[in-house]
Amino acid sequence: MVGADAAGMSAAHTALRAAAGADREVGITVLEATGHTSYSACGIPYWIAGDVPGGEDLVARSAREHRAAGIDLRLGTRAVALDPERRRVRVEGDGGPDELEYDELVLATGAAPIVPDWARTAAGGLVEGVHPVKNLDDGAVWTGLLAEAGEMGGPTRAVVVGGGYIGLEMAEALIRRGLTTTLVTRSRVMSSLDADLGAEIEAALVAGGVDLRTGRTVERLETTDGRVGGVVTDTGERLTTDVVVLAIGVEPATSLGAAAGLPLGVEGGYLPDPGGRVAPGIWAAGDCCEVTHRLTGGRAFLPLGTHANKLGRVVGDNLLGGDRRFGGALGTAITRFVAGGVHLEIARTGLSSAAATAAGYDVAALVTIGTTASGYMPEAEQIQTKVIADRTTRRLLGVQIVGGPGSAKRIDAAAAALWGGLDVDDLAGMDLAYAPPFATVWDALQIAARRLADRL
């Protein structure tokens, strides 16, 4: 395995279990360029916010545990070349230089944060005070940069560049750490949701204390003694800041396979088949892949631990002759913004209106406002639900949710309905759970589905 995070280690342990079950021997070597294994990248903003005591708490399984399970784990070791014909990998670093033979190779190299030119020094490094939020080393940099937040002389201002999941989660973390926070985003916030719900999210961010700049790009930084002091946007506005979060996105880390001639998708990711194969003897899983979208049948770059774990498990079984298949992704995602007295939850699944139209559907969509509990209960919070369906077939295509505490995990019922290929009438009619502290008698999701169904 190349890469020791979710996908690679899921594959490794699944293969070990499969081998043990079949009373076979299997020798597994894992190459990992960093010093970390099996950590939750999604947890890093909460570490920075102070919810999680330390980076070690984000580690699901330590190097020692992996080795105790019988895995030859080589940290600080980078795979630098791949020869698919001879089935060999050349490695450098602490576990090299060496050339390793393999019977089966799993590419689980993940994704790398996009770092724009303006964030770099002339020497190619990052300007001091400017950093992405991707791995545990990044998390440690951030806890260092913010160590004196709230103290005399500590950082007081932050700029977050990027309005996606990480951008929002970092805006929450920074406001909760007491920094005056500006968020700059090229288009709008959470552009994976439709614009109407995006506007609700933007209003909540502003209410929670985010100084928002949508439709803006960063032109350049201002620095003093090599350290960031300001951000200049394309309108010429200068934002004074002590730190800059790079949350522009990530891209698949596929240079190893690309150099070896493996096919890549339009987003630059590997293209595993449902069983995880990319070439004879070569498999891929995790954020370095474009996964199959269950609704369109096409590829999508959806870097998320859920797919990494699931595809890693598929690969781990199939490596030893199994016949497991990845069922596809729906694009389900969830996050929250909880700061400055605001508690907003956000979730989506399936196709957005734009994506559904692009996929050729005759799109009908409607936003319905409901409550998370019976209106007379103290738990009741507003929930806005957008349901997207095909006008002709009535098939459910997507659901998006923006609301208060208890809103967002409702997306799972919609995801399950999409997984089953159900229609909007099924969602409206199905037997969801009701009691006053938990829902209205027609759950908010069902009111939304019913209203759309009535208009089709």
Add this chain to the structure above:
Amino acid sequence: MVGADAAGMSAAHTALRAAAGADREVGITVLEATGHTSYSACGIPYWIAGDVPGGEDLVARSAREHRAAGIDLRLGTRAVALDPERRRVRVEGDGGPDELEYDELVLATGAAPIVPDWARTAAGGLVEGVHPVKNLDDGAVWTGLLAEAGEMGGPTRAVVVGGGYIGLEMAEALIRRGLTTTLVTRSRVMSSLDADLGAEIEAALVAGGVDLRTGRTVERLETTDGRVGGVVTDTGERLTTDVVVLAIGVEPATSLGAAAGLPLGVEGGYLPDPGGRVAPGIWAAGDCCEVTHRLTGGRAFLPLGTHANKLGRVVGDNLLGGDRRFGGALGTAITRFVAGGVHLEIARTGLSSAAATAAGYDVAALVTIGTTASGYMPEAEQIQTKVIADRTTRRLLGVQIVGGPGSAKRIDAAAAALWGGLDVDDLAGMDLAYAPPFATVWDALQIAARRLADRL
């Protein structure tokens, strides 16, 4: 319509809307024996607990609003006889005596609380201090009985008879009102869940301050001056008490139709077809019905507002020639027990292990303990998930959840999967929402499904 709560009024308003849409005239008369319309019976325990200020807050639509919509609503009026041949109903009370002709009749008479003989006076009334929790009048009795709770001379001890949803919710309400509360139940608590999860619930009730007596029945009451002072169980134990909650269950209120020769099910409920018909020109909806179970195809008595509203809507459309169908029930249900420092959520959907075995399935089931959020997050709470599937076909049959805050509404994803006829591998593989505050990377539901799938 006979009955002006969820089913009857859903049917009435849906018919009015359908008529308006078709530019037709329809005259709707609704007979209601009590003085109340369209109220949330499920909210009554929360009114008694003090979460809801008054009974009027539980009324979704008042008599005035119904009348303003054009409905001839007759409160305090009871339908006492039905002649299906002549299409007439004889009524008594404030809106009678009278004989009404109808073209279409909707029976929406609900369910009545079971009142055992030991709860009655020689004259047939209820012993003072002993009361069920069914309608708004009952709620008003309870707020009266508990008005002085916490004050000198006020009630200090309660006995709840019955360990189902209402029993648990009333135990919560009474403990939160400061009463020392004993719960007596014939078998075990929440017997609609499997016994292993039932044991978890019982432990939580005890931890939350409930004095629990399972496997016990009430033999008789002790009274002083006609007022309850104690409960004597079948073991001879005497429980001193000021009030007794009758939460033994409800039964379909079908005497009107039974006397007219309409067929009833084994539980005594009307048996509407998927369109809501029970006889020529006669329809039924709500708690007076046994609904079709989507998984077994058989009938089930599941008195719950969700089915009442859905079936009421089906009937309202079909009355005027529509062709809507009720999709069936899954037996989804949810509740909580939040008192004495305990916050326990409980949910179920589909068939229990026993019901699945009785229905002829080759049952495999497993309880898995997980967390509601990533383990390193402060939000993480324990969640126990039981997944029930057919060993041969791998089809998902049921899911049960017991856990901390944020646990129980996860049942909806399982309900959606059951609705779609999905298998346990679908539940394990589907794209559910993950972010650290909301779930583990494999959601607790999916870990449970995956573990069971691995054992099949």
